Amino acid sequence: MDIQDKVVVITGASGGIGLATAHLFAEAGAKVALAARSADTLTTIVNELHTHHHEALAVPTDMCNKDAVEALMDRVFEQYGRIDILINNAGQAVRGNVADVDIDQFRQIFELNVLGPVEAMQAIIPKMRQNGGGLIINVSSIVSHMHLPSIGAYAATKAALNMISDTAREELTSENIRITTMFPNATATNFGKNSLATPKTNQQGPRPPQGGPEPDSAEAVAQKILEAARNEPHEQYMDRSV
Template structure:
């Protein structure tokens, strides 16, 4: 998809991969709907982009709440008249071995990492159908295809997201709604520090390898070329 002048909604837009993706899509000429829980950071980012002549709106929301997800997508369409791309990037990890994992932590990340993207897809699909097509990019992780001690809960949520993406891709293909899965590796962000669970168990995360800007470039490449899956290679 050509990104210039397309309306792109990005969750988790205030930091890390999401922030880098906002900046990269802005330079590609996108119109941006920015979604994250941090209202102050999001408003500051929107003002910065607007000062550069980029059409952007801050839409603070908790994407683990389906009602808030529905509202931000409706507000995006109200503001810009359409919705071309949804990038489901917001996510969190929970750490702990299977023997000691806190089930409540697992439920929390399921709500954010799986039910959040599902709510966004279900809100966006009718809009994209009416428009005649659109693009959904779900940010997964290479750990969804690995077995790493201490992060099974996170990997399981991303494996679930993969299955939703793969199935939706087939279900929606005839309606010109494309679904892409992007699989980052370990990235130099605060993601690991923000994980739920016992701090000393966080050694399960590999050492940072990629910058958020590198991952954002791969996300843009996925939007432009529309592979089923995008890796960091």
């Protein structure tokens, strides 16, 4: 897809991969609508984009609130008359062994990592149908293909998102709505610091082995997301495994 002048909704856009993606898509000529819970942070980001003459819209949104998610899509559609790309990036992890992971925390991240993207898809698909199609990029994780101690719950949410993406791709192909699943590796952001932790185990999460590759930058992941938007593969990976 040619990104110039396309309307792109990015969730989890207040930091990390989402923020880097917002900047990169804006620089590529897209009209970006940024969603996250922090209204002040989004306003600051959008004001900065405006100073560089980029088209940007801030829509504070709690991705765990179905009404808020629907309002997000309505606001963007009202502003631009179309939505070409949805990047489902908002997410959170929980650390804890399967034997004692906090179930309420597991439920919390399932709500954000799985139900949030599904609700966003349900809100945007009718609008994409009106405009003859569109692209949805669901940001998963390479750990959804792995078995790493202490992050099984998080990996499970991303594995669920993978299945949703694969199934929706088959269901929507005749309507020209395409689905790409993005698989970042370990990334140098505050994602780990913002993870929930089960007090019983107080796990700090897996660490790359000594001498292993350094985490990717948020900007490198954003570049791959932009590449995915342009080429629309079913799955987009980074250039190496964790």
